[in-house]
Amino acid sequence: MTQTSTAGALFLLPEIESAIRSAILPAERILCVSHVSPDGDAIGSLLGMGWILGHLNKQPTLALADKPSADFAYIPGFDQIVGASAVADTYDLIICLDASSADRMGSVYRPALHGQTLLLVIDHHITNTNFGTLNWVAPGCAAVCQMLVYLADALGAPIEGGLAVALLTGLITDTLGLRTSNTDAHVLQAAMRLTEGGATIHEIVARTIQSRSFAGMRLWGAILSEAKLQERVIWATISQAQRKRAGAEEKEGEGLSGFLVSAKEADISATFTERFNSAGERVVECSFRAKPGFDVSQVALSLGGGGHPPAAGCTLAGPLEDVAAQVSNALKDARRSQLAARQAMAANAAHQNAAHQNAAHG
Ligand SMILES: [Mn+2]
Numbered sequence: 001m002t003q004t005s006t007a008g009a010l011f012l013l014p015e016i017e018s019a020i021r022s023a024i025l026p027a028e029r030i031l032c033v034s035h036v037s038p039d040g041d042a043i044g045s046l047l048g049m050g051w052i053l054g055h056l057n058k059q060p061t062l063a064l065a066d067k068p069s070a071d072f073a074y075i076p077g078f079d080q081i082v083g084a085s086a087v088a089d090t091y092d093l094i095i096c097l098d099a100s101s102a103d104r105m106g107s108v109y110r111p112a113l114h115g116q117t118l119l120l121v122i123d124h125h126i127t128n129t130n131f132g133t134l135n136w137v138a139p140g141c142a143a144v145c146q147m148l149v150y151l152a153d154a155l156g157a158p159i160e161g162g163l164a165v166a167l168l169t170g171l172i173t174d175t176l177g178l179r180t181s182n183t184d185a186h187v188l189q190a191a192m193r194l195t196e197g198g199a200t201i202h203e204i205v206a207r208t209i210q211s212r213s214f215a216g217m218r219l220w221g222a223i224l225s226e227a228k229l230q231e232r233v234i235w236a237t238i239s240q241a242q243r244k245r246a247g248a249e250e251k252e253g254e255g256l257s258g259f260l261v262s263a264k265e266a267d268i269s270a271t272f273t274e275r276f277n278s279a280g281e282r283v284v285e286c287s288f289r290a291k292p293g294f295d296v297s298q299v300a301l302s303l304g305g306g307g308h309p310p311a312a313g314c315t316l317a318g319p320l321e322d323v324a325a326q327v328s329n330a331l332k333d334a335r336r337s338q339l340a341a342r343q344a345m346a347a348n349a350a351h352q353n354a355a356h357q358n359a360a361h362g
Contacts, residue, residue, distance in 0.1 A: 007186040008150035011138045017154050019134050023120050024053070024155075027093035030060035031114075035099040036106040037251075038068050040173025040208055044166045045097040045122070045144040047077045051163035052152050060095070063087050065106025069251060074207055075169055076162030089113045093120060096132065098144040098170075100125035100306040122147060127297060127306030139308075142182045145170030149190045164197030165204070172204045176258060181292045181310050209255075216252035219243060223253070223271075227260065231332045234266035237324050238273040250275070254287075258311075261289035268294055268331050272324040284323040287313040288331065293342070299334045303327070 024030075032049045034042035046062050053060045062081050072078055084107040094117050099105055121132030124147060126139040141147050145167040152159050152167075159167070171191055175183045178191060178201075195201060219242060227236040238253045246252075253273055260269035273285040286303070288296035288311070295309040305314020316323050 007189055008153050010186070011141055011147060012136070012150040012154055016134075016136050020120065020136060020151070021155070023093055023118055023134055024056065024058075024095075027058070027091075027118075029088070029091045029093075030058055031063060031087060031091045031094045031108075032060045032097065033063050033065075033094065033099075033105050033108045034097045035104040036065045038064050038066060040072065041143045041145055041170035042098045043068050043072045043078075043081075044075065044168075044170030044173070045148055046081065047075050048145060048148045048152075048163055048166040048170070049095060049097060049122075050077055050080065051161075051166060052148065052155060052157045055157035055163075056155065061087060061091075063108045065108045071207065071211060072169065074203075075166050077166070084108045091117050093118050095120045095122065097122050098125075099123060100128045102129075102131045122151075125306055126308060127301050127312075140186075142180065142184075142187045143170045143174035145174070146187060146190045149193055158197075159193055160197040164194045164199040168194040168199035168201070169204050169208065172201065173208050177201075177205050177209050182308070213248070213252060215246050215248040219246035219248040219252055220256060220259075222246060223256065228328070229263070229265055230328070231335065232265065232267045233270070233328060233331045233335060234260045234263050234268070235270040235272065235324060235328045235331075236260060237320050238271060239320055240274050240276075257287040257289045261291060267291045268296060268335050270324075270328060270331055272320055272327070274320045281317065282319070284316050284318060284320055285313065286316060286323065286327055287311075294335060294338055296331070296334070299327075299330050303330070 030053060032046055034046045050060055050062045063084065064081055065084050068081055087108050094114060096105060096119060100123060102109060119132040121135045122144055123137050124139055124141045124144055128137045130137065138147050148167055149159060152163060157163060175187060222242050223236045223238055227234060236256065257269045257271040269289045271287045275283055275285055277283045288300060290296045290310050297307045297309050297312040300307050300312035300314045303314040303316060305312060307313055
């Protein structure tokens with residue numbers, strides 16, 4: 001039943017596989033790290049890598065700059081995740097998962113101490129800056145957890161138990177329950193492997209994307225009543241005051257841009273969330289979503305962020321309302337130029353078709 005998938009050869013090229021093998025096998029002290037504000041793919045790939053390395057008799061440090069939500073405590077090994085204060089000064093190898101740039105590792109990665117250490121980057125963001133010594137970036141994969149299915153196969157780690165639960169968590173959360181536009185046959189094949197290994201889709205769905213707090217629902221209610229829609233771009237702002245009124249925690253409000261883009265009248269959505277950074281400065285976290293055929297990754301990239309065509313984001317300084325006004329305008333511009341480019345392409349194709357027909361008749 002558990003046959004090695006052909007997708008492994010497609011996404012994990014032999015030369016990358018052997019480079020990864022040469023990096024991992026001799027390393028004794030290994031640090032694994034994922035991104036700040038860790039989501040299901042960050043936590044799932046971190047723990048999944050821990051399970052794969054454990055199979056190779058290695059005991060890596062698994063670190064996150066921000067405390068992971070206890071919602072993910074069902075993943076075996078969750079208790080082993082440590083914060084930046086438990087990270088040592090020297091390692092043989094650092095493995096960075098699901099982060100598109102070095103700063104996404106937050107306070108775990110200290111360039112002055114870790115800058116000379118071999119850095120293996122494993123990521124699926126198209127905007128990845130290739131900041132590692134060795135970079136395995138596969139934008140064709142829907143989650144880093146999908147990539148780790150292929151790595152587990154390559155390194156001979158059986159896909160079962162804690163490894164299967166960890167990897168299916170990231171695959172389910174990054175694809176919103178196997179529903180995003182990048183959910184292709186390879187994703188389903190990986191999900192099948194993980195299901196065969198004993199992980200259960202409905203349990204992971206119930207614990208992650210289908211789980212909300214009452215305070216979070218009240219916050220959504222307040223925010224949605226003030227959402228704006230112009231030129232098929234829909235957006236909403238989440239202020240600290242609204243959050244306080246609803247009694248909602250910092251992470252609540254996440255997932256709202258995915259909900260907003262479901263409006264029939266919209267092609268692109270955005271949420272603007274007011275937060276305070278570690279220096280106590282007011283920042284605005286921007287999260288974008290696009291319907292198929294539209295791309296929000298370029299706007300995010302131009303504002304210093306990153307992501308994928310259907311889902312991207314960035315963090316900006318400044319008052320909430322100013323950022324919302326400026327960035328919603330940038331999204332309207334981007335939508336207009338994408339539409340114009342598509343129309344020009346269609347007109348061009350029609351032209352060529354007509355010319356071809358004329359030539360055939362002449
Ligand atoms: Mn991811």
